[in-house]
Amino acid sequence: MAAENPYPLPQNMRRSIRMVENTRQDRVSAIRMGENFPPLSLSDRMAWLEEFHPDYKEEGKRELIIGPNRGELAPNELADLLETWPRSAVTKRRNFKPHIETDVLVIGGGGAGTAAAIAAAEQGANVLIATKLRHGDSNTLMAEGGIQAADQECDSPLHHYIDVMGGGHFTSDPELVEALVMDGPHALRWLEELGVLFDKYPTGRIKVRHGGGTSRKRLHSCGDVTGLEIMRVVQDQAESMDRIKVIDFAPVVEFLTDDAGRLVGAIVERLSPSKKTLIIKAKSVVLATGGSGRLHQQNFPTSNHFGATADGLVLAYRAGMPLQDLQHTQYHPTGIAFPEQKSGLLLTEKFRGLGAQLLNRHGDEFVFGLEPRDVTTAAIIRECVEFNNGVETPNGSMGVWLDIPMIELLHGRGTIEREFPGRFQEFIRKGIDIREVPILAFPTLHYQNGGLTIEPDGGTHMPGLYAAGEVTGGVHGSNRLMGNALLEIIVFGLRAGRSAADFAQKLGEGGAPGLGHLEQFLEELQEAGIPKKNKAPTLLPKYGPKGIQVGVRQNDLDIE
Amino acid sequence: MDQLDHISIQYDGEPYTVPSGRTILTALEEIGLRFVRGIGCRGGVCGACTVFYRVDGEPELHAGLMCQDPVIDGMDIMPLPAFPQKKARYDLELPEGDTADYRVVALYPEVNRCIMCSECVRVCPMGLDVMGYVGMIKRGDLRHAAEASFTCIQCQACALRCPAQISQPNAALAARRFYGRHQAPQAEHLTKSVERTQDEKFQRNMERLRRVDMDALRILYQRQEREPGDAPPGTWLPEDRSML
Incomplete structure (x- = not known):
């Protein structure tokens, strides 16, 4: 043609x-x-980064004034969003009687959330996926290049480990990187068994290539639609499982906790004609809301999905959970x-x-x-x-x-x-x-390197809350290598899903849901004098005659 | 900044004057419309912003993506935010005596009703040979059906127009999955690499490396050999094999 x-x-x-x-x-x-x-040598790399990379620009970020990361730097757009009041669907609500009950609630229907749902359901848990747009709408499906895993004769997870650490300028969490690289070959096998069509030689060997910062050829791909292929396959698998239910157009806008400080559910708004707010009660929760490219930091364009507005970071921060490496955004x-x-x-x-x-x-x-x-x-x-x-x-x-x-x-x-x-x-x-x-x-703005701090099993500082994927931090440190995001969502999605199902089975139902986790943060907001009109999560960016309006700059009443 | 002419279009039954030279999506956003549904990746790969349109005075009905297709003067646009598709639920295991190709047709028997009108091919925003792959599924040629449907974004434009009521994108998805699981050559080399990660001695090596301090790790990083880009698969080995 x-x-x-x-x-x-x-x-x-x-x-x-x-x-x-x-x-x-x-x-x-x-x-x-x-x-x-x-x-470049390692020292030249640092010199070029410090002088020219947007992450290293002073004027692009500010100190957080409240919350668990107070005093640390974050990009302006994200900092403004983290220091906000809950939406009115939360603040006006007095009754938290659940409309829906489930074992595991998965927040976010991208690659990590869907993998978590499958893993939890395989453990026997009933799972509900609540996702802001349609199931599958995510950065996962936009990933083109490939997925890393050490599967060749000249390679091993140890070399993969060294590449991840070096690529991230030695700032990644070693235990998380160990989990990532050691589960790598298994993740590929899992995907292959679900019917993902990797580019292969006639013998069945998956083709590999170099990516930026790899010492071995370790990138596996599915044409140039690797993420789309992985997403549509895991989504199809999840939708075929009886234990998994999905509600689309259902963004989570706040967590619900019991008196013991355990996460027991969430408040969900509907971006549907019903506009009804739902209370979901769950024995455990997996947070997999993805990234934040649609905040258009420093006015850069983005390769991210329309829904990538840092919703999960907002919820976690408000509940007192520390975030890490926030100042490191990946520009593709x-x-x-x-x-x-x-x-x-x-x-x-x-x-x-x-x-x-x-x-x-x-x-x-x-x-x-x-x-x-x-x-x-x-x-x-x-x-x-x-x-x-x-x-x-x-x-x-x-x-x-x-x-x-x-x-x-x-x-x-x-x-x-x-x-x-x-x-x-x-x-x-x-x-x-x-x-x-x-x-x-x-x-172009591509990936949020940092995020919510997790353990290798996907666990967080809050009992009952697990997290996986772009919303988390520590795996990639201050810089991610190509192909490790698709690997991360599978490895940590599966881990978080299994852990959440275990937790649900061991602990059973939690206490009555409420908003106790917000008390301290709301006080700090009040003291800091943050205007009440600054609300989050913002759910979607707004592109209009006035240009891009994101975060607290937009009027969130538009989609309330 | 560029000077733009303005043109008239209709969207969902309402007339708008929008700047030309934009995609349908950005043109409508620039005059203040805000989309919540019927919008997705904004990059042409998710199929959420599928629309049908006619240009005033022309007979053809087109399918397109709002984030990709340019606005045209006189265009009348119908959004398709959700479409009632047929979605079979299945697991990939084959019952004794069953074959993958037979199973796909059993899940989507409508493919046998294709009347070869080729309307699906005409409307496909991705330019896929939809009717072709439906025929391949029907004939049990899953491999070629997988290849021919590979860049499908599941926008459902073909399914909307199909007189045989086939959900082509979903049938193709099943074809690709059954092909991948049962007919495509399996990656034997993966077995060895999975087993290695389960080996206790290897796990101890990994743990030891994880405990190495960052200065020592820096040295290991800089000393790593780089596999040549043109090395044939599975042949090159590094000088230092202590970490394999």
Whole structure:
């Protein structure tokens, strides 16, 4: 299939593309000779990060003034959201008589929540998944590149461990990383048995590639729709299990605890015509609400799902549970910078894994494409901002080229269509043939590295509460490597689900549900003089004539 | 900033004047509409924002995604936030004597009623050969059905238009899962790597590494050999094999 419309490129881009084409053959020859752009030393990495990575910018964050992390730094947008009052569905409620009772309540219907639900149901628990949008709507299904696990002869969980620790600048929790890497091969097997179609050789061996910061080829993928394939399969499995019930459009807006401080349920609003608030009573709860990219920190575009608004962090923080590594947000180095309609969406790291290089407007390489993500991000911003070597788009933003066409020179014709069927089709329908032209990229908000502190079994500081996935912190430290998020949601989803089911079976029913866990936080809010109109969770961002309105800047009455 | 013309469209029965050069979603948001349902990933992979539309004066009915398709002057749009699909519930185990391909057709017998009108192919926003994969399922060719349906985002546009009332995306999902479980070659190398993680000696090695302080770990990190990118699968081995 050939592109029907010409790629509507401004003149400056066309000129720059010619320079990219001029250097392409030499760059491909160099790769064939085994040469690559020299990776940075650990000290250069830190220097580039500190100077250019958005995480390290002072003006992007502030000190929290109340709550368990008081005095620590968090991004402005998240800090504002954590220091808020509950929504009126909570504050106006006096009666907590349950409408629904279950053994395990799973909050969030993405990959981690669904894996947890399956694990809990397999232990014999009755499970209810309450999810803000539709079951499956999540960052999981948007993940493209792959899932890491040490399964090759030259690899082992020990090497995987060292890569995770190094990629996270030695800030990850060693016990959580141990759990992640040791459960890795099992997670792959579990997915394979559920019918996930990994890219395989005819012998059955799953294909592997390098990702940024991997010492061994350890990324397994399902075309370029790895997350979508995993999500739709685990969702299908969960929906086939009698013990699992799902309610869609049912965001949890507050926890419910008993007098002993145990989590015994949650208050759920409905984004449905009924608008009825529900009280759910549960013997244990798994929190799997995902990330926060839709807060658009520092006004960056995001690759995240519409619902990624940090709801789980808000609930946990309010209940007195510490969060960690909040100031570390992952920017995916290669979000689409042009065309504008696709701005912020991803060009998966797999493109770079197969050899596509990052180039400035002169067609020159300026960084080894498979540095850890934060380093590559810093390098792109440095090239654009410091050296003014980026390519300007019509709306004034900058980008660098991802030279996708060179993949076919390296690996033969047909590689791009075969390895990136999703993206290839999507661009072709826009009249852009990625076999022929490079695509302009710039970092995009991608992942919340930090979050709620957990134990290796998914347990938290609150009895009855377990957590898994992007809402948690500690696994990736201050920087996640590609392919470890999909692994995390399966490994810790299953762990949290099993632990929650165990807890429910051992302890049985808790006491009468109430809001005792909020008392201290509400007092602190009052003392700090936080305006009562600042409410959270915000549930969904608002994009309108006034631009992006998120967090406390939006009027939450709109969806109340 | 770019100067944009304004155009007229209808959405869910109401007329709006919106900026051109935008997707349907961003155009409507820019004039103040706020979506809660019928919106999802905003990246064209979840199928939540499926719509049907006609452009004034043209005979064709199109299916599209609000987050991907551009607004067109005179477009009349019907959102499809939820669709009553047929969803079989099953586990992947096969009863004695049953086969995977037979089982998929038994779960979705409607595939046999396909009248080959190819309306599903015409409307598919992902450009998939839907009728083709339905035929493959019918003939028991799960492998090719899996390949042909792989980038399906389950938007249900095909199912809405199907005169044989097939839920194609769900039948394809079952086809892929049964194929993956029962017919695709299994990853034998995984067995060894799973067993290794259960080996007590290996677990002790892992524990020892976990206790190594960060300075020592830094040295191990920098000393690690990097597997060459072009090493054929399963052949390269590092010099230092102490951690395998």
